[in-house]
Amino acid sequence: MNHWIIAPVILPALLAPLIAFVMRHDIVLARAASSVGTLALLAISVGLTIMAANGGVHVYYLGNWPAPFGIVLVLDRLSALMVLLTALLAVIVLFHAIATGWDKRGNHFHALFQFQLMGICGAFLTGDAFNLFVFFEVLLIASYGLMVHAGGKVRLQAGLQYVVMNLVGSTLFLFALGTLYASTGTLNIADLIVKVQESNAGDDGLIRVAAMLLLIVFGVKAALVPLHFWLPATYANAPAPVAALFAIMTKVGAYAIIRIHGMAFGPENPATGSLISDWLFVLALVTTAVGAIGVFGARRLGSLLSYAVIGSMGTLLLAVSAFDPYAITTALYYLVHSTFAAAALFLLADLIIARRGNDWLGVQPATVQNGLFAALFFAGAIAMAGMPPLSGFLGKLMILDALRSPEVIGWAWTAILLGSLLTILGFAQAGSGLFWKSTASTPSDMGKAADAPGDQAKSDTDRLATTALAIAPSMIALCVLAALTVMAGPVTTYLEATSAQLHDSSNYVDAVLNGNSREEK
Amino acid sequence: MFSENGLLPIIAILPFLGALVPGLMIRAGRNACASFTAIPTVLALVLLASLAPGVMSGTVYRAEITWLPQLQLSASFFLDGLGLLFAFMILGVGLLITLYARFYLSSKDPMGQFYTYLLLFQGAMLGIVLSDNILLLLIFWELTSLSSFLLIGYWKHLPEGRQGARMALTVTGAGGLAMIGGMLILGEIVGSYQLTDILAAGDQIKASAWYAPAVILILLGAFTKSAQFPFHFWLPHAMAAPTPVSAYLHSATMVKAGVFLMARMWPALAGTELWFYVVASVGLVTMVLGAVIALFKDDLKALLAFSTVSHLGLLTMLLGFGTPEAAIAAVFHIINHLTFKAALFMTAGIVDHETGTRDIKRLGGLAKVMPITAAIGTVAALSMAGFPLFNGFLSKEAMLHEASHTTWWENPWIVGALATLGALFSVAYSLRFIFHVFAGPVRDDYPAKPHDPGFGMWAAPAFLCVFVIAIGVAPFLATPVVKMAAEAVTGEDLSFYLKIWHGVNTALLMSVAAIIGGVILLVAHRPLERLWATMPRPEAKTIFDSLITTTQQVMRWLTGMLHQGAISRYLAIFVAATVVLGLIAFSGGAMGPATRDLTPVPPVAFVGWMLLMAAVAMVVLFHRMRFRALVVIGVIGLMISVGFVYLSAPDLALTQISVETVTILLLLLALHFLPKQSPHESGPARRAGDATLAVMAGVAVAALAYSFMMRDFSTISDYYLANSKSGGGGTNVVNVILVDFRGYDTYGEIIVLGIAGLCIFALMEALLNGPAGRKLRKAEFGPDRSRDRHPLMMVVATRVMLPIALMVGVYIFLRGHNQPGGGFVAGLIFSIALLMQYMASGFAWTTRRQRIEYHSLIGFGVVIAGLTGVGSWLAGRPFLTSNFGYFEIPPIEEFELATAMLFDLGVFLCVLGAVMLILYSLSRLARHAGETVNNEPIDYDPSRSVQASSSTGKGA
Amino acid sequence: MLVEIVVCVFLVIGALFGLVGSFGLLKLQDTMQRLHAPTKATTLGIGGVLIASMLYFLLIKDSFSFHELMITLFLFLTAPISANFLAQTHISLRMKQSDLPESGGAYGWSLFDDPPVMEKPSEPAAPTQAPH
């Protein structure tokens, strides 16, 4: 058995307490440890992705108990991808937090950050439904702490709402798991797939309820309307690096739907039929609309980005709702894209807000480095709104391409295309309010810089140099998007194989339940 | 051959690569910047020129780079006649604009940005005309919208610039999105996104049921881009851009993209009734409307803008006719329009630049002071008017000819008549441009002192005028180019000659009528203007603005209403959605009959149930009396624990009751700061609504629970019973599951607790350092409190209780694997024991006796549990594999040592640390609020005071 | 048989005293009076039941069981403290110092009067050291 599979969980889990308890008075040490740990996580996840790429389903039997009795970790292409995504995002976010000093504004940032990573990786890797709940809780509670990092009235109020909403979600998760266990007698996802297929028709009602409740639970995380209400206030008030990190949190919900509903409760399942698919489609449609409407109506940068995230989740879930391999492929591509797009924008927004002093979207005087930030924001907005040439456009195009069945095409295309329009307009308005006041007073402006006296230009250059570290993480996120665009073909090929692997659940079931990688006890 | 094909992507990418140049070169000065900006354009032109002979001879160059095969999106380019023509136009005019802009832009304008945007835009346009993949074309299409947004909004300080940019983006962006839909449908019909395939599949497309939606959607894209009625209104507002931008966008590029697309798609889409009636009609209306409005515009650029609208209408109409002759006319007019319109815009720019105004009413007589400019302007304007010997005349004649031969709705003359009307107005505004700007006496009230600009500025329009005249005089020069492009449009071999004189025919008569009418209109301009001013007409910008504003307000209202911040409403929606969706799910599936009998209910159990239900009712009814609610919560916890005992779950009972107690302590600590009562805030209607929802949720959950409790099921649990002792080394199966079978869950769970401790500690620190801390320091206490802080009896009882309680904790810990108990409960018992000590002797006194930090306890706990798991790696086993054995110390009986126990120790430490850290944090808040620090365990110790008073003399 | 009777007697005694204790809570009118009732439940009520349990396991189940003593220990240790606290609570909520008899010394009852200042602290009043 390959112990590296559990490394993404164990590494942060051991590192976090050390940071919290040994290095809590030494920010430099904590930063170093956290950075090294996160980079190591990235390296490990690259390794795992390579390992998963051969198409095998790798199973890790915790406690050496056979499935479905013990808990298993399952490394397949999807979970490897998600872990890789998390690690990469984490590196970006962490360096932003360090460069901007966010991590110093409260206690225990790095410890909570590592715990957050542990929770997320754990949720992606687990092959057990109840263990998924546990890791949801780990990632949630760490996110609570990160959400109110540095404190403040509004942030606390928003944090409180975030906690309450998620506690209700967690409670519902338990109701759902209970119903599932009561009808199938198992918790292992692979075993669930089998049991649900074999289930006696008399339990259909229970299984359907369980599937629906799970959809709602994951819908809360994935900001599916009408369960999305927590998101705008949370994202708009969370510390920027945290909001950026949260870009992966909504994806946890989407992942769970893909994993559990896609594999166990898809349309081909007699008990649930098209129940989940239909409702997910309807709700995702509304989500797309709500997000776009919110973007267009936003008055604050924070809420603009929040609604953009909601809209992107709607689009993503529209693709998921089809539950066919190509649609899932497109959903995964869009998932990767929207994670980095959201992260880039939240990080940029942080830098912009820090220069402007507020995040109000009215026309205001320009600030230092206006042009640079305008350009970066423009790139991020293009990505987020799904405009060419960045990955957002390709993602949307693929999703449109995937949603062609006659029942959905009209609604889905209208929602996505109109949604894009509103999003573009919202961003255009925001951008022009934020950056287009006047260039005359901006010393770092390129045109002026050329004519300006040398000292002036030099001092501006210095200022630019001092913030280069702070800008780098957002730039990296944008570069990831660019890479995702250029490499769209190979990436999609990988994702195609991923969704094919998901679609043929027999491999998964076989690997988990009959796997021979378990050692004899 | 390969190398020539391979040039295509290079040509397409050159402007984008070039876009990096200006930003770098601007530091070397404005001339260097402009020169280096021109380099990629020149290079692209040269490469293009090297391919031109091949294209002229009928070769179609192709290049394909795989990009996203799953979507059939590839970076594939092809170059045919139409593409070549447009590519030349784009690059050529681009070069001229680069030159012109160098002298036009002032030193305050950030030139680097300008050229970057310009090259981006140029690249996007070039991409459109070179794409062989309609998805790729879409990408470039949307890129033109984006980059034109930047160009139009280039003068950021002008509100009109910002608004104009947004309007252009809105309209063209929306059209672009519609076009995405159309293109995807087209791809679906043909089964390929390759343009060449699509162009070859015209019959298949036109026969498809999806033809109409595809055409409509694609045309929406083309019409918005080419400013066709009713989407024409954005174009004049885009004039807020610097004139080089207008000259570029509105002569050769942006607006021509729509025309290009219609021409490109001509073989695939044109020739049907639908196409004819939509495209030709829209074009016709646009042509006339644009011409009429243009006549009454006083702003030079506005006049030109509406004339552009009109000419685009003309082109659209021609393409709508669907005949090869019309296509030829269209292609020819595309070239001609480019030459005179670009020249005219630049002229207008020069006038503006030199006189400081573009208002025709303030101009006139410039021919004398700016002869070169006037000459250029006049030539171009005459061409626009369609006067013979200028190129505009030729294509206009062709247009009139086609119009006069077109029957619309069984009416043979209406198209011709309207086309003539359009031409007539066209003559009128063109002449107005000449006469009201250049002719007449020199005025003395120009805002600036006008004179001809330097060569750099007039060179470009003059160069274009050469073409205006050359083609006008010798149209055969243009024949090969027009033929090449028109054949590419129609996909047929065409043979024709472009010539000046076709004899006296209908078209000529129409033309003459137009010129005469135009002159009359110009003469009667004053009264007509007054008439125009009194005419009610919808102002497109107002409508658009109010549309956008209203939409935005509605969306703001909608968003605000949905997201008003009231989590109580969010949760109500959440619950309602859950109940409804749950019911829908449940009702759609069968539910088998009960397979189990009801378990009998002894009376005592019933009593317990009554207590529980009564307590729930009380909490709900009295929740505003917070303390009372907490007491009643205690009853609920107690009853649930007893229920667990009765229902064979002793471990649950232990855990429930200890967690319950700690939770209540926590709530009491918090309630100390909070208001002790909640006000009445929700009205009866709301309470009734909430109660209804609550009851629905309750009934749903109860029904769900009841329905599965009455049915048997098979579970994996027998395995745990069978293997608990042999495989896990313990007889308490629940504990073995927790620390072994599902130890990983427990590992996650203690981490949750540890994080909770961290979160709370971090938050407490943040609070103390913020305004809350200052508020706390100013806190006041009520006067009524008991004076007895550390009651003597309590202190003494605790001294006895503490060791016993710790002993109980150890006992519970050690037996957990085999009997109810375990690390978690033991941790809680330790915590409760310590808490008792805190309650009795106070925080400060007790903390001073604390030897281990709570932080470290959590850390140790998590690390020990983790390392125990990792330890199994040493044996080559997976994480958390337990190992156990029975360890016999002779006098002490069988004493089990399982690694699971070490894991449980981690659990124990973590729980203890977390609980204590949480309570510590809360009581630190209280101490911050001015609690005096106690140094004594008892407020007053009678025995010590006796000793003290008796030993005073001894000076102890 | 005799054994069973003994066990039963203890059970019945315990149960009756437990019931009387709870009944007293309802019957008695004043909170201070009510406070007297549960002492019956804790002493003879629980005591009877615990003795019954020990006897039952010892005599009928043949297993010597005395861990019931732990519960007795806890209850005897804690019940007076609880009662004391409840009495203080009641006094502080419902009574004034003047409603109570004099304490007979220089200082009044601890609820209302601050304690005398300790003449000699047992250890120096160092500033509290937070453990963190």
Next chain:
Amino acid sequence: MITYALVFAMACIGLGLLMNLWLLVRGPGRADRVLALDTMVINVVALLILYGIRQGTGVYFEASMLIAMVGFVSTVAYCRFILRGDIIE
């Protein structure tokens, strides 16, 4: 016979619990409510011991012991809250 005695005893304690509930509902004071809860805890402990006798097992002993212990702690906490506001000072 023991069975009957146990049933009788349980009935008595059950009745006692209902009486405690009544006091809890009626109050009138906070002290009365805490008193009701405290007595309830004692009755529950008695009930659990009776249940242990009835099942002939000691497996429920820890539960009763713990309930007795934490019942005390919460009573004290409730009282201290009323008396001092801050239960740990």
Next chain:
Amino acid sequence: MLRKLVPHPFLAVSLACVWLALVNKITLGNIILGGFLGLVIALITAPYWPGKPRVRDPFKVVGFVFLVMWDIVVANVQIALIILFKPTDKLKSAWITVPLELTSPEAITVLAGTITMTPGTVSATLSSCGRAILVHALHTDDPIAVRDDIKSRYEKRLLEIFS
């Protein structure tokens, strides 16, 4: 040294007994384990019990315990009768101040506990200097007699037990 290691020897022994009660069996192994745990826990908890009560005569403790137990039984019956049969309006409750001679906190606590555990009286609070105890009697015609009874029956014995 030894006193530092074994600060409360009596407590350690008691804790060992507690351990035996908890495990519910008396074996050599458990006695050793219990003794060990008793020592450790006594050591750990020593800081929380700074002063040490000195018990002069352990045998008197036993006598006292039996006295109290007997009083509990008798008083329980009396009070049960009062509760069951006496109309509440005929109850004569009284507050009684009992001046204390005991000074050791442990002794005072034992006295107060005894007062409470013997039904009919509840100790309510101490004076803030610890020199008097406030007792509530459920039903008495003669509060002075109750006070004297407490002093002579319990406090006197406790004074003998605790030095």
Next chain:
Amino acid sequence: MELLVASAVGALTAGGVYLMLRLRAFAVILGLALLSYAVNIFLFSTGRLAVAKPPVLDGYTVSDFGAYTDPLPQALVLTAIVISFGMTAVLVMFALGAYLEAGDDKIDMDGPDQPDRQIAATTPQGSESDGITFGFEPRERDA
């Protein structure tokens, strides 16, 4: 018994939901506490009810699975209890923090787009009203 358990779960859920929908953080905390009781019993009941069959093995080998109740849901409930304890603790602290910063314990706030919701760039600011009084309830009067 099943009816009692189901109705208890239902009542706890209903009570919990009702309290959760109130406007004050404290009521919401109580409501979530009730909900967590409800879900714990619900989860527990998925193993079906059994009286006097605790999952503590009598001997070393198990021959009759029917002699024991289902241990798995119990373990799950234990995990759930612990987790919800941690969550409750955090919730309480958040509620307290929000109360101390905002001056009231209302749980609703303005929508994220309201003008006064602009977040400050660097240091978060809370309203700095007067210090609070930890109001003790007035003395009880006799009913």
